[in-house]
Amino acid sequence: MKTTVKLENIDPVEIYGAGNRVLEALCGWFPQLKVVARGEEIMLEGSESDCAGFEEKIRQLVQRRLHKRNLTPYDVEDLFDGENTPARMVPAGDSVIVHGLDGKPIRARNKTQEDMVRAYFENDLIFAVGPAGTGKTYIAIALAVRALKRREIKRIILTRPAVEAGERLGFLPGDLKDKLDPYLQPLYDALGDMIPAKKLNDFMEEGIVQIAPLAYMRGRTLDKACVILDEAQNTNIGQLKMFLTRMGCDAKFIVTGDASQIDLPDKRESGLMHGINLVKDIKGISCIFFRTEDIVRHPLVNKIVKAFEKTEK
Numbered sequence: 001m002k003t004t005v006k007l008e009n010i011d012p013v014e015i016y017g018a019g020n021r022v023l024e025a026l027c028g029w030f031p032q033l034k035v036v037a038r039g040e041e042i043m044l045e046g047s048e049s050d051c052a053g054f055e056e057k058i059r060q061l062v063q064r065r066l067h068k069r070n071l072t073p074y075d076v077e078d079l080f081d082g083e084n085t086p087a088r089m090v091p092a093g094d095s096v097i098v099h100g101l102d103g104k105p106i107r108a109r110n111k112t113q114e115d116m117v118r119a120y121f122e123n124d125l126i127f128a129v130g131p132a133g134t135g136k137t138y139i140a141i142a143l144a145v146r147a148l149k150r151r152e153i154k155r156i157i158l159t160r161p162a163v164e165a166g167e168r169l170g171f172l173p174g175d176l177k178d179k180l181d182p183y184l185q186p187l188y189d190a191l192g193d194m195i196p197a198k199k200l201n202d203f204m205e206e207g208i209v210q211i212a213p214l215a216y217m218r219g220r221t222l223d224k225a226c227v228i229l230d231e232a233q234n235t236n237i238g239q240l241k242m243f244l245t246r247m248g249c250d251a252k253f254i255v256t257g258d259a260s261q262i263d264l265p266d267k268r269e270s271g272l273m274h275g276i277n278l279v280k281d282i283k284g285i286s287c288i289f290f291r292t293e294d295i296v297r298h299p300l301v302n303k304i305v306k307a308f309e310k311t312e313k
Contacts, residue, residue, distance in 0.1 A: 128256045147252065
């Protein structure tokens with residue numbers, strides 16, 4: 001189906017946003033719809049339901065613009081808040097997982113990341129294993145933020161093992177939170193790319209977003225949540241079992257790790273690969289393995305990882 005939506009009595013820039021960010025945010029909710037905007041006309045090509053849905057959201061944005069100075073991508077998110085939007089498969093390629101700050105689209109950047117996104121929608125437990133810089137944790141957090149924004153879950157829980165929980169932590173200044181924050185900072189950084197600082201602080205105060213060391217998971221049942229265990233190579237098999245058995249109803253669990261960066265005193269105690277071998281054939285569990293070719297940081301990181309791998313072998 002082809003149709004055209006015409007903006008009347010309003011400057012299109014006021015609806016599209018600076019750099020078309022508002023329009024791009026809206027398009028992210030209609031991945032199967034082809035959208036071409038030219039001035040006051042927006043040409044649509046896709047299913048009848050998508051065209052009708054897109055046109056209705058444009059109408060709502062116009063009404064919203066009449067009551068506020070500027071539109072942002074967050075206004076688009078507000079249009080969908082409260083809707084019982086089913087979890088949809090994110091198509092491979094140019095699909096947007098979630099929009100970060102200033103409308104920045106966050107999407108899979110290579111095939112392995114696309115495999116991880118696809119696995120998330122098809123399974124309840126995902127292992128993502130590979131070298132540093134492949135985006136495992138970042139994609140996991142993006143998927144969690146997406147699910148929270150779409151009301152598919154009620155909370156995000158991020159955890160890491162504090163492998164130096166003895167002497168070195170004791171010498172750090174501050175209370176327990178201050179001592180543990182350096183271990184959890186990469187998780188804060190990723191969340192800060194996707195959720196405004198004030199909103200993130202509110203979420204953390206309300207318990208909607210929780211960041212805690214792995215030891216704090218014991219005894220809990222985690223339901224209606226996306227739970228991410230980062231740096232899982234620094235868990236032993238008992239800790240990994242404890243974490244996996246926290247899974248409650250309507251929960252998604254993502255375990256990320258790098259088997260080449262084990263910080264435990266005895267590297268043989270790492271339970272990550274042992275645990276994967278135990279559960280990999282269970283239906284509902286998916287294992288994604290990243291390679292050095294999947295590194296998305298500075299090009300030198302790829303060469304550095306390969307150099308260390310060669311030496312270790």
